[in-house]
Each structure stands twice: as structure tokens, then as C-alpha cells.
Amino acid sequence: MTFLLGSGAGFSGDRTDAAIPVVAELIRRGQPAALIFETLGERTLAAAHRAMRDDPEAGFEPLLEELLAPVLDDCLKHGIAILGNFGAANPEGACRLVAGLVADTERGTASIGQVHGDDIRARLGELELQRWEAESRELPGEEALISANVYLGAAPLVEALALGAEVVVSGRVADPALFLAPLVHHFGWAWDDWDRLAAGMMAGHLGECGAQVTGGYFADPGVKDVPGLATVGYPIIEVEEDGSLVVTKPAGTGGMVTARTVKEQLLYEVHDPANYLTPDVVVDLSAVTVREIGPDRVAVSGIRGKPAPQRLKTTVCYEGGWQGEAEISYAGPNALARAQLAAEVLRERLAFRAPSELRSRLDIVGHASVFDSDAGDLQRSVQGNASGDYRLRLAAEHAERRWVERATQELLALYCAGPAGGGGVRRQYQRRVCTASYLVKRSDVNAFATLFDASLFETKMANERRAAHAN
Amino acid sequence: MPTEANRVMPSATAGREVPLHRLAHARAGDKGDRLNLALFAYEPQHYQALVAQVTEERVLALFAHRGASRVRRYLMPGLCGMNLVIDDVLQGGVNGALNLDGHGKTLSFLLLGMSVVTE
Numbered sequence: 359m360t361f362l363l364g365s366g367a368g369f370s371g372d373r374t375d376a377a378i379p380v381v382a383e384l385i386r387r388g389q390p391a392a393l394i395f396e397t398l399g400e401r402t403l404a405a406a407h408r409a410m411r412d413d414p415e416a417g418f419e420p421l422l423e424e425l426l427a428p429v430l431d432d433c434l435k436h437g438i439a440i441l442g443n444f445g446a447a448n449p450e451g452a453c454r455l456v457a458g459l460v461a462d463t464e465r466g467t468a469s470i471g472q473v474h475g476d477d478i479r480a481r482l483g484e485l486e487l488q489r490w491e492a493e494s495r496e497l498p499g500e501e502a503l504i505s506a507n508v509y510l511g512a513a514p515l516v517e518a519l520a521l522g523a524e525v526v527v528s529g530r531v532a533d534p535a536l537f538l539a540p541l542v543h544h545f546g547w548a549w550d551d552w553d554r555l556a557a558g559m560m561a562g563h564l565g566e567c568g569a570q571v572t573g574g575y576f577a578d579p580g581v582k583d584v585p586g587l588a589t590v591g592y593p594i595i596e597v598e599e600d601g602s603l604v605v606t607k608p609a610g611t612g613g614m615v616t617a618r619t620v621k622e623q624l625l626y627e628v629h630d631p632a633n634y635l636t637p638d639v640v641v642d643l644s645a646v647t648v649r650e651i652g653p654d655r656v657a658v659s660g661i662r663g664k665p666a667p668q669r670l671k672t673t674v675c676y677e678g679g680w681q682g683e684a685e686i687s688y689a690g691p692n693a694l695a696r697a698q699l700a701a702e703v704l705r706e707r708l709a710f711r712a713p714s715e716l717r718s719r720l721d722i723v724g725h726a727s728v729f730d731s732d733a734g735d736l737q738r739s740v741q742g743n744a745s746g747d748y749r750l751r752l753a754a755e756h757a758e759r760r761w762v763e764r765a766t767q768e769l770l771a772l773y774c775a776g777p778a779g780g781g782g783v784r785r786q787y788q789r790r791v792c793t794a795s796y797l798v799k800r801s802d803v804n805a806f807a808t809l810f811d812a813s814l815f816e817t818k819m820a821n822e823r824r825a826a827h828a829n
Numbered sequence: 830m831p832t833e834a835n836r837v838m839p840s841a842t843a844g845r846e847v848p849l850h851r852l853a854h855a856r857a858g859d860k861g862d863r864l865n866l867a868l869f870a871y872e873p874q875h876y877q878a879l880v881a882q883v884t885e886e887r888v889l890a891l892f893a894h895r896g897a898s899r900v901r902r903y904l905m906p907g908l909c910g911m912n913l914v915i916d917d918v919l920q921g922g923v924n925g926a927l928n929l930d931g932h933g934k935t936l937s938f939l940l941l942g943m944s945v946v947t948e
Binding site for chain 2: 400401404490492493494495576578582618621622623624625626627628629630631644645646647648660681717718719721723727728729730731732735736751753790791792793794795
């Protein structure tokens with residue numbers, strides 16, 4: 359029997375009403391189903407750790423309540439399991455919030471599963487670490503380390519479902535593992551059934567970014583148009599026991615599912631397509647095919663799997679000092695020259711008003727910015743419109759807050775002391791959390807699940823399981 | 830069927846130099862300081878032009894000003910596409926860069942601005 363995987367969110371900051379039509383469609387179909395919230399990336403994990411440093415109660419998905427509240431009641435009523443990595447840096451805090459939301463539902467009670475084991479910060483010094491292949495950064499000293507989280511696979515999520523969890527809260531698990539887990543739980547796939555595991559992971563890969571497979575992040579007006587982006591339907595992936603996949607979306611929603619929307623997402627964040635590394639399986643996409651089989655229905659086949667890697671990727675977060683930004687606009691006659699003069703003045707000021715180790719970058723938004731180098735090669739070489747609408751942007755970074763403040767204040771001072779007609783200054787600065795990617799041995803990772811007891815965090819069960827794993 | 834699948838793409842006369850944007854669509858993804866650009870021909874008959882002209886060398890040159898150190902290209906003929914993996918091009922990546930777009934999400938359209946000659 360077909361299992362349905364619905365996506366409720368594809369990143370932290372995603373639309374908080376996206377899950378509603380997905381859940382309505384899952385209920386309408388009446389087949390076994392799960393709803394997945396994927397809200398954790400390299401940027402958001404770092405942000406969660408930053409938030410938790412300032413407030414120990416924070417550190418999980420800030421939109422968790424807005425995401426879950428509209429659909430929780432329906433999911434509990436209809437047996438639709440909810441899985442999310444919305445625990446981020448603080449799964450326990452997220453469980454507490456979910457428990458509160460559950461109390462407000464009609465049923466008033468539910469089993470909440472918590473995944474443990476991704477946080478290896480305390481053991482980092484003892485573990486044998488390898489640098490991830492594209493990582494050039496050295497690990498910082500102990501004093502600068504904030505966190506280390508392993509990308510867990512689906513096993514602890516499956517364990518949570520097996521314990522009876524109706525809502526599963528995790529921190530750092532590999533995004534697609536959230537989708538693979540209910541499939542393994544439902545179909546009873548073996549952990550060495552590589553082709554099926556690979557298909558399940560790719561169901562996750564296609565669904566994990568929400569609307570990115572259903573017409574979101576795809577539209578290019580007049581070239582590739584997408585209907586109804588304001589109400590784009592988030593994906594539903596239909597999976598069969600043999601690993602066959604169909605990508606679709608709820609009826610009556612905007613967006614579209616075509617071979618093209620699916621192809622773009624298929625290779626999203628993939629490096630070698632013959633060796634896409636996930637914690638549970640190495641996926642081989644060399645022979646994959648994508649076929650439109652009906653309106654908003656695309657079948658994906660030819661996914662192959664190879665044995666799981668022996669090492670798991672770990673995101674290490676560490677103190678990155680302070681980072682700030684400030685901007686000012688110039689528009690109308692001779693605006694480009696005025697913005698360029700402002701940049702020159704600022705550069706000159708920073709050279710004697712800030713220490714030499716201040717790292718900074720100047721963009722002229724509207725002229726050359728996102729494609730440019732840090733040194734501004736394009737800004738100097740590209741021919742611009744003399745009378746456009748430009749925004750000079752300064753970004754600065756330093757270990758000490760005061761120098762970042764000083765740098766952004768120098769931009770502010772362009773109001774009175776810079777070129778004519780500058781306006782609309784905005785400035786902000788914040789702590790920066792940097793990340794580096796390392797690999798740990800699979801055998802060094804101890805992932806497991808417990809049922810969350812709202813009244814007692816260190817549950818007896820958790821202690822027993824931990825003791826059992828240690829043996 | 831979805832409207833987009835039936836679209837007639839703007840015609841590209843054989844032998845003419847056009848932006849890649851006329852023949853192909855693309856999406857960027859990031860991991861650390863590494864960018865991948867997935868590029869797909871709209872029409873199968875243009876795939877060979879992409880294979881011949883969107884080479885590792887040309888892509889490296891296009892991103893050289895941003896410090897790109899290496900480009901690897903993986904061809905996906907079954908999808909009429911390719912995956913371009915570019916190292917050290919994100920100026921530090923999402924948690925290390927000073928640029929506006931630390932993910933490098935906009936860079937798919939830097940690639941699509943590349944000139945290609947239709948066959």
C-alpha cells in the first residue's frame with residue numbers, strides 16, 4: 359500500500375500555512391501518511407546555538423508553534439505522524455513546547471518522541487575527527503567551540519516511531535532521513551536494502567525543501583512560468599513498498615510538478631551524483647529518470663543505493679566574533695558616481711579609523727553586488743547606468759564588537775559628511791557563529807530515541823536506554 | 830498537462846551566440862564553501878551544445894574572480910543535464926562570508942549569463 363509523505367516546511371522561515379492543504383489532502387486520501395517539517399540548515403543550526411547562548415530556553419525552531427498549531431489536531435486525529443528537526447540546538451525545549459500544544463488539542467495528549475545523540479560537543483576532544491573533503495578551516499580551540507552536531511540517519515527516528523511517538527522531535531538529523539524513517543517503519547525495509555533506502559532518501563531529498571520541487575524557486579517570468587506561487591502547494595511524495603516514487607501536490611493549490619521542477623530539486627546540493635552521501639546509504643543517481651505521468655504527477659525511477667558510509671558529517675559551530683552591516687542609498691542623476699565616491703570615502707576612513715584586521719566588503723547594490731568578489735572586481739569593471747537607484751552596503755567582521763560598531767557608524771556618518779543626497783541608512787550588528795564540517799566515525803555516535811515525559815526530563819527510560827547503549 | 834511542459838521556448842537560431850539562459854535552466858545549492866549548479870537543457874537537442882561548451886575550464890574562468898579553485902562536472906545525459914561542483918567560490922560560505930548571498934543562491938544566474946553558440 360502506498361505511503362504518503364507530506365512536506366510541511368522546507369526551511370526555517372518557510373510559510374507557516376503551507377502544511378494546511380497538505381494535511382487536508384493526506385486526510386482526503388486516507389492512506390498511511392506522515393508530515394515532515396525540515397527546518398534546519400547550516401545557517402539555522404548556527405543561529406539556534408547563538409539564540410541558546412543568550413537564552414537557554416531558546417535554540418529550537420522559532421516558528422515551531424506557528425508551524426504545528428494549525429495541523430496538530432488533525433494529524434493526531436488521523437494518525438498522521440509528524441517528524442521534524444525543529445528541535446535544532448534544543449530538542450528538549452521543542453518537546454516541551456510541543457507538549458504544551460498537544461495539551462491544547464481536542465485529544466489533549468500524545469506521545470512525543472525525542473531523538474538523542476547528535477550533540478557530541480562534550481566528547482569532541484576524544485573523538486577521531488577527519489576534515490570533510492571541501493573543508494579548509496581548522497577546528498578552533500576549546501574556548502571558541504560552541505557546538506558539534508552529527509548528521510544522524512533515520513534509525514533513531516524509526517526507533518521513536520516504534521516507541522509509539524506521534525510527534526518526533528530531533529535536532530541534527532540528515533534532512534531526508536526525516537522522510538526515510540516513516541517508510542522504514544511502515545514497510546519494514548532492512549537497513550541493508552540499499553536500493554530501497556536510497557529511494558526513500560531521495561523521496562526525502564525531493565520533499566525536504568518543500569515548494570522547491572512543486573514550482574517554488576523555479577519561476578523565471580516569460581521563460582518558465584509558474585501559476586499560483588502565492589498559494590504554491592507543498593509536495594506529497596507517494597512511495598510504494600518497492601521504492602517507486604511519485605512527486606505530486608495537494609489538489610487546488612498553486613505551483614506545479616513537472617519533469618523540470620523535479621530535475622532542479624533532484625540535484626540540489628548534490629555533488630557527485632553517483633555518490634550522494636547520506637548517513638544511511640550512498641545514493642547513486644547515474645541512472646535516474648524523471649517522467650511526467652499525469653497533471654502534477656512525476657515519477658522518479660532508477661535510484662540505486664550502495665552501503666552506508668563509515669563516517670558521519672558533523673557541523674561544528676564556533677565563535678566567529680562580530681559581524682555588522684550598514685547601507686545607504688543614492689538615486690537619480692549621477693547616483694552611481696555618488697555611490698562610488700561614498701565607497702571611496704568609507705574605504706579611506708576605515709583605513710585609519712579601524713584596525714587593519716577588520717575584514718570588510720563594500721557592495722553597490724543595483725550596480726554590482728551578489729556576483730562580485732570581496733575585492734569588488736565587478737564594481738570596477740562593469741559599465742553601470744549613471745543615474746540609477748543604488749545602495750551602498752558595508753559588511754564588516756572583527757573579533758571585537760566595538761570595531762564592527764565603529765565601521766558601521768562610519769557609514770552612518772556619510773549622512774552629513776559623505777556625497778550629496780545619500781539617504782535611508784540602516785545598520786545592524788550581531789555575534790557571528792561560524793561553522794566547519796568534520797567527519798566522525800559512525801561507531802563513535804550513539805543515537806537513540808526516548809518518549810518525552812513533560813514532567814521529568816531525565817526519564818528513567820532515557821537512563822536505561824543510555825546504559826543499555828553503553829554496554 | 831502542466832502549461833510549462835508544453836511551452837515553446839524562444840527559438841534559438843543555429844550557430845548564433847546566445848546566453849545560456851535561452852537554452853537551459855539551473856539551480857544553485859551550497860555546502861560550506863562549495864557550490865553546486867545543476868544545469869538542464871530545455872530541449873534534448875541542445876544538450877550536446879551544453880556538453881561541448883559549458884566546460885569545467887569555462888566555468889572556472891567565469892567564477893575565477895570569486896576565488897573558485899576547482900570545478901568538477903558530472904554529466905547526467907538521462908536528465909539532459911549536468912552538475913557543476915565549484916570549490917571555494919562562496920567567499921567563506923553561509924556562516925563565513927561578508928557578501929550579501931552567502932549561500933550563493935543567485936549564482937545559478939551568473940552561469941546562465943554565459944554565452945553559448947547554438948548548434
